Amino acid sequence: MNRTSILLLSGLLFASVLPSQSPNRIARPIPYPLPTTKAWEKAIQNGTRTTKGIPGPNYWTNYTQYKIDAELEPGTAKVRGHVEISYENRSPKPLRRIVLHLRQNLHKEGSVRNRFVEITGGVETSNIQVNGKKPGKRMVQVRGTVMTIRLAESLKPQSKVRISMDWNYRVPNLGAPRNGQDDHHVFWIAYWYPQVAVYDDVNGWVAEQYMSNAEFYMDYADYEVNFKAPQGFIVRCTGELQNPKEVLTKTEIKRLAKARKSHETVHILTEAELKAHKATRKSKKGLTWRYKAKRVRDVAISVSDQYIWDATHAVVKDQKGKGRDGLAMIHALYRPRAKAFQRAAEYGQHTIEYMSQKVYPYQWPHMTACEGIIGGGMEFPMMTICGGRGSSVLGVVTHEIIHMWFPMLVGSNEKAYAWQDEGLTSFFTNLTTSHFRTRNRSKDLQSKLRNRRRRRGHGRFFSMEEFAPIMRHGDRFPGRGTYSIMSYMKTSAVLGQLRSMIGDEAFFRAFREYVAAWAFKHPLPMDFFATFNRVTGKNLDWYFREWFFENWKLDQAILSVKPGNQETVVQVGDLQYASMPMEVQVQYKDGKKETKTIDIEYWLSGRKEKTLHFGTDVVQVLIDPQNLTLDINRKNNLWKAQ
Ligand SMILES: [Zn+2]
CATH class of the missing domain: 3.30.2010.30 (Zincin-like)
Known part of the structure; x- marks a missing residue:
């Protein structure tokens, strides 16, 4: 068992056992540090990563050049192509094999999948050559959607290997995930050519099966694509038309x-x-x-x-x-x-x-x-x-285009950490569409609309009983519903809550620095979290632990209000496991307001209750007056004098 799983396991035990067995000693679980892995620690030693959220001085990514000649025959929906790949090993280690994705094998009989798909037969490859030579027997192996080519001679650092092959497949009909064709007139050609998998500085080859739900992890490359289609068919492609x-x-x-x-x-x-x-x-x-x-x-x-x-x-x-x-x-x-x-x-x-x-x-x-x-x-x-x-076209087009930043520019691993592209994209989708809708209105109205939207609440992910935190591999959620809610909605809401806690200036600066540091690179969640720690100058690991690694909920509440002749005593509580700074606002008879904030350190020390003292003639007490936290029960946030 590695350190990560011990940490995770002990976290679970701690959360579920201790509070009930010794309620007086420890009222709530104290968030553990973020888990780490041996591979991550090694990358820090090697100087490819840092604990600051920026790449280390020795950071590298491997690079590929593709030259693809391909053709679509609309009548049969067949794509036939020839690819020449030049793969450069920029890592310090010699590579004994090259791993490629043949993602259309999702549609091959016998492939491992997590949803029903049409069987097209998958990809047929032929004439495979490595450095101009046919590889020996058993040097090429295809398992599901992954092809492994063992090299006769290791690929040394700073050198290139040439791989070429012919391939063909049939474009699936409507209903296939993320590609397909509609009645032989509209084609979306995607995940369609042999693509070299990512070999990265932390985990080496990362080439998991494409099972249809979880998405992708891809390296940066240059492409030359010559694509033939009959006259009358417009061909649009990634890149510039030559x-x-x-x-x-x-x-x-x-x-x-x-x-x-x-x-x-x-x-x-x-x-x-x-x-x-x-x-x-x-x-x-x-x-x-x-x-x-x-x-x-x-x-x-x-x-x-x-x-x-x-x-x-x-x-x-x-x-x-x-x-x-x-x-x-x-x-x-x-x-x-x-x-x-x-x-x-x-x-x-x-x-x-x-x-x-x-x-x-x-x-x-x-x-x-x-x-x-x-x-x-x-x-x-x-x-x-x-x-x-x-009206969904505005939201969907905006969302997909924001993906040009996450994960197209900042190349995170979508498969293992779906939230790192979907959650970030969802957060900016809300921002961008609301800017589009209100860009010609006054600033006042803009902020009113924003608050109304916030107030709509995020009940759906709190009502889910399945235990699945945000931090989970995209193919290992209990169901598609949990996958989407955690990766898109909850992450977006948790980022919104973080924004309200650290303020717009620090929040957006952290985002800009994260993107600038990791453009065309492969950040892991640790790099994202560390960026926020660095930019704010605070240790926010507790926040990431509670909201990304755990499925904890937040419920800030007014426990009692005792009006008196000298003062008003307000007792507040934090009823669930997750914590946030607590803002308590009282309103006096004369209309004046007074706000007290209970810092996060107070709750993180394990306490669940606090007594606050205000003046007399309090007519209302309200927790989180601006509706900024993801409190699951707002009814207990308000007290009014009879
Ligand atoms: Zn998306």
């Missing part, structure tokens, strides 16, 4: 140039033009769309002959350095019947501009939002697919 003149019409090219200058939405392809077969240049043999992308963790492709196309651009503040703004093109592609998408380009523009100012400048040349295929939305570098209708 040959617009060979694939787009003159009108489209002219309008794209206009969108580059216009902050309004420009129609690149209208419904009438789509019907008149003017979506692409003409070529009976098909068209090859050439894209190049730099420093991205994946590539996804949209292919359709039913989309119309809008575009505009976003001004990216400080993209090229302080005071030097850049520009990102914004594209929206959708079927004419999806009316809610008519504003998608505007939503995309707003999100890129808002997040660039608030957190970190957007790093890539475009952002493309496509419509259809899936129920909710899904994010890919520079690309999103959303099936949303009506």
